[in-house]
Amino acid sequence: MAVLVVIEHVDGEPTEPSLQALTFARGYAVDGAPGEPVHALAVGLAPRGLGELGVGTVHLAEHDAFGSYAPAAVARSVVETIQRLAPSVVVAAGSELGNEVMAHVAAMLDLPLAANCISASGDEVTRIRWGGSLLEEATVHSDVVLLTVQPHAVAIEKAPVGEPAVERFTPDLLPADLAVRVTDRVEAAADGVSLADAKIVVSAGRGAGSAEGFGIIEELAALLGGAVGCSRAVTMSGWRPHTDQVGQTGTKIAPEIYIASGISGATQHMAGCKGAKKILAINTDPDAPIFASADYGVIGDLREVVPAISAEIRRVKGA
Amino acid sequence: MNILTCVKRVPMTGGTIVLTADEQAIETRHLGFTISPHEECGIEEAVRLVEAHGGESVVLTLGPAEAEEQLRDCMAIGAARAIHLVTDGEEWDPQATAAAIAAAIHADGTAFDLILFGNESADAGNYQVAIRVAYALGLPVVSGIKGISVADGQVRCERESNGGRDVYEVPLPAVVSVLEGLNLPRYPSVPGRMRAKSKPVAASTPPRRESRLARRRLVVPAGQGKQAEILGHGPDAAPRVVEILQQIGLL
Ligand SMILES: Cc1cc2nc3c(=O)[nH]c(=O)nc-3n(C[C@H](O)[C@H](O)[C@H](O)COP(=O)(O)OP(=O)(O)OC[C@H]3O[C@@H](n4cnc5c(N)ncnc54)[C@H](O)[C@@H]3O)c2cc1C
Numbered sequence: 166m167a168v169l170v171v172i173e174h175v176d177g178e179p180t181e182p183s184l185q186a187l188t189f190a191r192g193y194a195v196d197g198a199p200g201e202p203v204h205a206l207a208v209g210l211a212p213r214g215l216g217e218l219g220v221g222t223v224h225l226a227e228h229d230a231f232g233s234y235a236p237a238a239v240a241r242s243v244v245e246t247i248q249r250l251a252p253s254v255v256v257a258a259g260s261e262l263g264n265e266v267m268a269h270v271a272a273m274l275d276l277p278l279a280a281n282c283i284s285a286s287g288d289e290v291t292r293i294r295w296g297g298s299l300l301e302e303a304t305v306h307s308d309v310v311l312l313t314v315q316p317h318a319v320a321i322e323k324a325p326v327g328e329p330a331v332e333r334f335t336p337d338l339l340p341a342d343l344a345v346r347v348t349d350r351v352e353a354a355a356d357g358v359s360l361a362d363a364k365i366v367v368s369a370g371r372g373a374g375s376a377e378g379f380g381i382i383e384e385l386a387a388l389l390g391g392a393v394g395c396s397r398a399v400t401m402s403g404w405r406p407h408t409d410q411v412g413q414t415g416t417k418i419a420p421e422i423y424i425a426s427g428i429s430g431a432t433q434h435m436a437g438c439k440g441a442k443k444i445l446a447i448n449t450d451p452d453a454p455i456f457a458s459a460d461y462g463v464i465g466d467l468r469e470v471v472p473a474i475s476a477e478i479r480r481v482k483g484a
Numbered sequence: 485m486n487i488l489t490c491v492k493r494v495p496m497t498g499g500t501i502v503l504t505a506d507e508q509a510i511e512t513r514h515l516g517f518t519i520s521p522h523e524e525c526g527i528e529e530a531v532r533l534v535e536a537h538g539g540e541s542v543v544l545t546l547g548p549a550e551a552e553e554q555l556r557d558c559m560a561i562g563a564a565r566a567i568h569l570v571t572d573g574e575e576w577d578p579q580a581t582a583a584a585i586a587a588a589i590h591a592d593g594t595a596f597d598l599i600l601f602g603n604e605s606a607d608a609g610n611y612q613v614a615i616r617v618a619y620a621l622g623l624p625v626v627s628g629i630k631g632i633s634v635a636d637g638q639v640r641c642e643r644e645s646n647g648g649r650d651v652y653e654v655p656l657p658a659v660v661s662v663l664e665g666l667n668l669p670r671y672p673s674v675p676g677r678m679r680a681k682s683k684p685v686a687a688s689t690p691p692r693r694e695s696r697l698a699r700r701r702l703v704v705p706a707g708q709g710k711q712a713e714i715l716g717h718g719p720d721a722a723p724r725v726v727e728i729l730q731q732i733g734l735l
C-alpha cells in the first residue's frame with residue numbers, strides 16, 4: 166500500500182518540517198511494505214532533492230490558481246491524489262499550513278485526522294497535546310490514515326533512490342476551493358533580532374513588576390545581542406506586545422540559552438522554550454516549578470540579579 | 485451583525501501535569517478551569533465587532549455541565565447569550581465535536597454572519613474543528629488569523645507569514661479561526677459578572693458520533709524534573725552566570 170507525503174515548498178525548496186515528515190513517512194513505509202519508495206505530492210512546481218529522501222514519484226498538481234495560496238485548492242489536489250493512488254497513509258508537516266491543508270482534506274472526505282504526531286505505526290499514533298506538555302496515544306479508525314508530523318520530532322535522514330518520476334495533473338477545482346485565497350500582502354518593518362530565530366533570549370514574567378521593569382531586561386538582551394521575551398502574565402497586563410510572548414500560544418523559540426527571570430514555569434510557557442539548548446532561571450522562590458526544567462538557576466530578585474549580570478558582562482568585555 | 489464564538493473548557497495546569505490513575509484525563513481536583521487564549525481573543529473580537537456594527541454576540545461550548553462557568557465568563561465580557569451542548573464529561577473527537585456544533589448552529593436558526601473559533605484548542609490541539617464546521621455548513625473558512633475587519637459584507641483577515649502578513653478577503657457569512665495576539669482581551673468587570681448571571685443559556689444534550697480518533701491513553705513525556713544547578717543567590721551569582729555564558733561561547 167502506498168504512502169503519500171504532502172510537500173510544502175518555497176519556490177521549489179522543500180521546507181524543513183516537510184523533509185522531517187518525509188523521513189517519518191519512510192519509517193511508516195518500512196512497517197507496511199519494506200523499502201518501497203514513497204509518493205510525494207506538491208503543487209506548482211516539483212520540489213528539488215526529493216530523490217535523496219526516498220521519493221519514487223512526485224505527483225505534481227498544476228493550475229493557474231496556484232499563484233497565490235488557497236488552502237482548499239491544495240487540499241483538493243491531495244483528495245484527487247488519494248482517490249487515484251488509494252494510499253494507506255497520507256502524511257504532511259504539522260506546520261501551520263500543513264495542519265490547515267490536512268484539515269481541509271479530512272473535512273472534504275469526512276475522515277479522521279491526527280495532528281502533530283511524533284510516532285505512528287499502522288493505525289496507532291502518538292500525538293502531542295498542550296503544545297507538547299502531554300502525549301496522547303490514539304487509534305485512527307479509517308482505511309486511509311491522515312496525519313501530520315510535529316515539527317522537529319524526527320531528524321531528517323537521507324535515503325537516495327535516484328531521480329523521482331514526475332506525474333503532472335491538473336486538479337478539478339470547484340469555485341468554493343478558490344473562495345479563500347491570499348489576495349494581498351502587508352510587509353512588516355524588520356526590527357532587530359526576531360524572537361523565533363534569536364540565539365539568546367532574555368525574558369521576564371510577572372516578576373518584572375511593570376512595563377518599566379523591562380528596562381533592565383532590554384539592557385541585558387542588548388549587551389548579549391539577543392531578543393526580549395516575556396510570559397503571558399506580561400502581555401495580559403499590557404506591559405509588552407504579544408509578539409514578545411514565549412509559549413504554547415506565543416512564539417516557539419530555540420536559542421542557545423534562554424534566560425527566564427520572574428517566570429514561574431507554567432507548562433504552557435515551557436511549551437514555547439523546549440527548543441532552547443540551555444535554560445537559566447532567575448527567581449526569588451526556590452520552589453518555583455521552572456527550576457525543574459532549567460539547567461541553571463539563580464535564586465534572587467531579578468531587579469538585583471539582572472543588572473549585576475549586565476555589569477559583570479561590561480566588566481569582562483572591558484577587560 | 486450576528487457572531488457566534490465557540491470555546492472549550494480546559495483545566496488550568498500549573499507547573500506539572502498529573503494524570504488520573506486510568507491515564508484517560510488530567511487530574512483536575514485541585515485545578516481551576518479556563519478557555520484557550522485564542523478563544524478569549526475570539527470572544528473579545530466578537531464583542532468589539534458587535535459594539536461597532538450592532539447585532540448579537542453568542543457563545544457556544546460542547547462540554548460537561550460545569551462548562552457553564554466558561555459560558556458565564558464569556559457573557560461577563562459581553563456575549564449576550566449562550567448555547568451549551570452538554571456532555572457527560574468525556575472529550576469528544578474532532579469529527580463528533582464538529583458535527584454537534586454544526587447541528588446546533590442549524591437548530592439555533594440565527595443567521596450568523598461570522599462564526600469564530602480558536603485556531604487550535606488548548607488541550608487537544610486538533611487544528612480542525614473550525615474547518616470541519618465550515619464544510620458542514622458550506623461556508624468559507626480562514627485559519628490562524630491575527631487581524632479582522634468587517635466592511636461591505638466582507639471580512640478582511642490578516643495572517644502572519646514570513647515576517648509579514650497575508651490578507652484574505654471573504655464574503656460573509658464566514659468561519660474564521662483566530663490566534664492570540666488578535667487583540668488584548670479585557671478582564672470581566674464586576675457589573676459584567678452580575679449581568680452574566682441572568683443571561684440565557686440554552687442547554688441541550690446532542691447525540692454523540694462514534695470516535696474515529698479514539699484515545700487509548702495519555703502519557704506525561706519524560707524529561708521533566710531535572711533540577712537546575714543553582715549558580716548562587718542574588719547579585720553575587722553574576723560572575724558564575726557570565727562564566728557559563730563564556731563556556732557556551734556566547735561572550
Ligand atoms: C491554554 C493556555 C495557553 C497559555 N499560553 C501561554 C503562553 O504562550 N505563554 C505563557 O507565558 N503563558 C501561557 N499561559 C499562561 C500560563 O499558564 C501562566 O499563567 C503564565 O505563564 C504565568 O506567567 P508568569 O510566570 O510570568 O507569572 P506567575 O505564574 O505569576 O509567576 C511569577 C514568578 O515570578 C517570581 N517573582 C516574583 N517577583 C520576582 C522578582 N522580583 N524577582 C524574581 N522572581 C520573582 C515568582 O516567584 C513567580 O515564580 C497559557 C495558559 C493557558 C491555559
Ligand SMILES: Nc1ncnc2c1ncn2[C@@H]1O[C@H](COP(=O)(O)O)[C@@H](O)[C@H]1O
Nearest residue numbers: 490491546601602604605610611612613
Ligand atoms: N468541545 C468544544 N466546544 C466548543 N468549541 C470547541 C470544542 N472543541 C473545539 N472547539 C473549537 O474548535 C477550535 C479548534 O479546536 P481543535 O480542532 O480541537 O484544535 C477551538 O479553539 C474551539 O474554538
